Amino acid sequence: KKKVHHFILLRIQEYSVETAIATVVDGDSKLKIDTQHLRDLSFRTGSIFQFIGELLIHPDNEAVLQARVGRNVDGIDLNLYHQSLQLLRQFQADHIRA
Amino acid sequence: MPPNLHNTHVKLLAFDLLSLTQTPNPHSSSSDTISFSRRGSPLSRVEILGTVTFRDSKPGKFLKFSIDDGTGCVPCILWLNHMTSPYFSRRRPQDVRLIAHVASDFASLIKIGTVARVRGRVTGYRGSVQVTVSDVVIERDPNVETLHWLDCMRLARKCYDPLPHRK
Numbered sequence: 347k348k349k350v351h352h353f354i355l356l357r358i359q360e361y362s363v364e365t366a367i368a369t370v371v372d373g374d375s376k377l378k379i380d381t382q383h384l385r386d387l388s389f390r391t392g393s394i395f396q397f398i399g400e401l402l403i404h405p406d407n408e409a410v411l412q413a414r415v416g417r418n419v420d421g422i423d424l425n426l427y428h429q430s431l432q433l434l435r436q437f438q439a440d441h442i443r444a
Numbered sequence: 445m446p447p448n449l450h451n452t453h454v455k456l457l458a459f460d461l462l463s464l465t466q467t468p469n470p471h472s473s474s475s476d477t478i479s480f481s482r483r484g485s486p487l488s489r490v491e492i493l494g495t496v497t498f499r500d501s502k503p504g505k506f507l508k509f510s511i512d513d514g515t516g517c518v519p520c521i522l523w524l525n526h527m528t529s530p531y532f533s534r535r536r537p538q539d540v541r542l543i544a545h546v547a548s549d550f551a552s553l554i555k556i557g558t559v560a561r562v563r564g565r566v567t568g569y570r571g572s573v574q575v576t577v578s579d580v581v582i583e584r585d586p587n588v589e590t591l592h593w594l595d596c597m598r599l600a601r602k603c604y605d606p607l608p609h610r611k
Contacts, residue, residue, distance in 0.1 A: 384557075398497055398512060415497050415512075415557045419586035430590045437597045438459060438515060444483075 361389040367410075370395070378410045387416055394419050447604060449487040453563045454604060456482075456490050457596045458516030462573050464566065478568040483606055490575060492518055493561045493583065493592040496554055504528070507551045511562060511575075513589065519569070520562055522551055522577040550580040559583045561592075 359376070361368045366382040368389055379397055381389065389395070399413040464480045464487075480487055494513030501507045507522040526532050526544035554560060563579040 396495075398495060415495055417495070417557050417559070422586040423590070426587065427590050430593050433597060434457075434515065434593050437457075437600070441460065441463075 358389055358391050358393055358395060360391060368395070378408070379416075380410050380412045381416060384413055384416045387418070394422060394424075447485050447606065449482070449485045449604060451489070453489045453491040454482070454487050455592070455596050455599050456492060457593065458492065458494065458511070458513045458518045460515075460596070460600070461490060461492060461518055461566070461575075462516050464573055466568055466571075466573070480566045480568075480573070482604060485604065485606065488565055489563065490566055491561065491563045492575065493589065494518070494559065495589075496556055496558050496560055499554060499556055501551065507554060509554050511560060513592065519572065519574040520564070520577050521567075521569075521574060522547060522554070522580075524548060524551060550577065553580055553582050559588060561588075 357371060359369045359371045361381075366380065368379040368381055370377050370379055379395075379399075381387070381397075387395075396417050396419045397411060397413040398415040399411050402410050402412055404410065460482065464482055467479045467481065469477055469479045492511055492513065494511040496509055497512045497517065498510035499507070500509070503524070504527075505523075505525050507524060509520050509522070511518045511520060523529075524544070524547055526540050526547065532540045532543070559582065561581040561583055562575060562577055564575040564577040567574055567576045
């Protein structure tokens, strides 16, 4: 299955140069990001990154985000982001109903 | 009476822009055959902000790119054909060179992964909405996308949405 996502991630927990796979965490959740198509990005563990890409579900049900776009967003206000995202989804739902 | 949104760059989220109502314009020049409106309010200019996720350049002709703000993906076109276009043939050559230079600078700013604030006219292409770009600013603040969402929502509720009918 493929689905386009727009992600903000809490932090990069680990990064493998050999596989170009970054593991990111959000609370108890983890996700793998395939960064092989990204250029001019240095992945520091502990930094917050935003990725846009396609979510691929492998046959073993493992999900990997194949990133097309990525950027370092250190300095982002995560509380503001999450609260605004909730408002945004409500705004979109209200707009569709109207 | 719906608010007058003409001659202002309306700040819109991508999903809102992409769902504008298109109306054929019977009394129009060839470049304005379609009119756009949002909940009954005609508009012609917009401001969007998001990440550049697609870029297709035809040097000397145009740059097509897409802006993704998390609610949708807006196709944009930046014309680069000023020196050969008949549309500019009657203008002073030095003015056309200046306009072309500015457009070329904008094109060089648009790179995959950058966050761009784009202003332009709402136009139609093959039945879909797009933005014909007039201005580009690259944003580097990591909070700018969040603040743009909040701006768009606030302006929609306070300024752009029609007033509810009073009973």
